[in-house]
Amino acid sequence: MRLFRTNSSKLLSISTHRLWVLVFIITLILLAALSRSKFGDKFAGYGFKSQAPTRVPSKSIGYPPVFAYWICGSKGDGKRILRLLKAIYHPRNQYLLQLDAGSSEIERAGLALSVESENVFKTFGNVDVVGESYPLDKMGSSALSAVLHAAALLLKIGPDWDWFIPLSASDYPLITQDDLLHAFTFLPRELNFIDYASNTGWKERLKINQIVIDPNLYYRENTPLMYAVEMRTTPDAFKIFGGSPWTILTRPFLEHCVQGWENFPRKLLMFLTNVPFPLESYFHTVICNTPEFQNTTVNNDLRFMVWDNPTLTGEPQILKLPQYETMVTSGAAFARRFEEGDLVLEKIDQIILNRSANGVVPGKWCLSGPSKNNTDQEELCSTWGSNIDAVKPRSNGMKLRALLSKLAINGSVRTSQCLEQ
Template sequence: MNVGVVGKADAVNLDGSTPIAAVLHGAAILLRWRDGWDWFVNLGPSDYPIITQDDFLHVLSFLPRDLNLNFIEHSSDIGWKEYQRIVQVTVDPGLYLGTKGVLFTGSHKRKQPRAYKFFTGSPWVILSRKFVEFTILGLDNLPRTLLMYFSNTKSSHRGYFQTLACNTRKFSNSIINSNLRFVMWDNPPGPEPRNLKKSDFRKMLGSGAAFAGPFLQNDGALDQIDALILHRGKGRVAPGGWCLGGHRFGGDPCQVWGDIDILRPSPAGRRFERLLLRLIPNRLSNSSTPRIHR
């Protein structure tokens, strides 16, 4: 079995601090559940893969583990966020109660700390195991200090990992400013990326990203990805190298399955490979690990 379910979902208010609490909860469970993993991938419910799982794992398997790369989209240009998020005191009742409740905003502003610099970015991140251990196990005071500050910060999941990684010497040089996710914004941009559709299909593939979103539920673009990229039949899982076939012609190719560690990469994975080679060429060339190849 290679799937674990956390259990009953926690109450989450996207404008509060419960989203980062939910992510950290999942990361902590993963650390205790299994040792043999290298990256923690955080996705939203409206995201979708645009390469196969085998392609994703195959390409990442060539990345040097000693670099502890973290894919975190970030920016130090916080602008208006300083006054509307960072110095504003916000209490998310979902941290203390079983329901979302209404956010409480304090009437007084707090001073911005000088011990660290704030960064902001996408809430969707891909973190190395070493960085997750650093964050969860409390090997340093900074993760706890930041968590206490961000627990009363609006939309804390848009700044916690960015601020922590960029202010930690051990990990600041391991950050790749991308979350390997394809999104599109309206012009002028709104508060969130717009929903993707079938007409965006070529741009999605051309980006080389591993994931895309957000999508509307049962959108036609998802059927297109299933048919042309994932080769996933209706009501079935996306097949991988572990699928040994079905009992009859036209049946589920994953009805009989074998070793889950066997990968069967497809030509579509080369787009993802090229993206990574554009993002991290200097780090790869300075490592003793070979470049991505087949």
């Protein structure tokens, strides 16, 4: 590296262009350093840790559960992830944010800095950002690997959560967290929400005998799947089950999949490495081939989606404003797929979530509303207290609680889903 003396004539000879280049390079170095920050000693090499949790949620009968959210996106999704985080934020929950290898280190560092700049996230210390990432394809086994990796990290980060909820940057809630926490408070904590009766065309797309290769398992950049000409025989040691790839899973079941003593989850993972859309069959098959968990399924994923031809693509329609009424009356807790900045998201914020443009959704844990002197979009939850165990449900929460109770009472929790397919 060339060193410059503090000679005025030489300093003057440095052009403005070079100064800007130098500033830009220094900025890149700082952002890269931030993106390589650690979770702590336990997570060295995995990413950025915002802060240790400052308040531990109460855990006993009558208290709301704790959700562990994983929000994943790709290049250009940083702002969408941050907006989704604010729409589903509650200090009881745990959050893990991730951008895949389609994004840059600067984008990932920018997401981490955005989290660090929010006082509410710093106060409660329950938001983590993965700094180092890897490629994935939603149609391949790399997507399943990413989900299991996120579950493993959350099992290490937080010992108190009850349900794991994976979301993408194109998802958005149709209910507040106070309502969702209230609805789940009265459910047995061993229930797994897995939709076996979905119309996603999983049987047509899965094609167990077809062999695919997911290059994202060994390449550094996002790469499309490769399809082999050869075929293989159908397995007879176990039966394959499938449905919606979007699930809400319990901590005990994920512990069984990630670190359990039984070997079947790992055997199935090896088999599905070369199968298209493995997320539409992995958890379904594990739970149906494990007697310990067969009676823990609720045949509903609590998602609203509209499909054109599910046998050809792995993505539902983009949801628009005319579909608003259908969405909010569906009884779903989340909907997908939304475009960035769509007007339907603003309507959900205003009418359902009562969320300002840059704020989190207000709840029982807030102490104040917007200032009377501010006519602009001010945060609706600008100050907060220490009681993170109280929730204040509205009518949507009451309706969802009734729906979930009805699903359980009418026999949705049973082994029949594992026998009918």
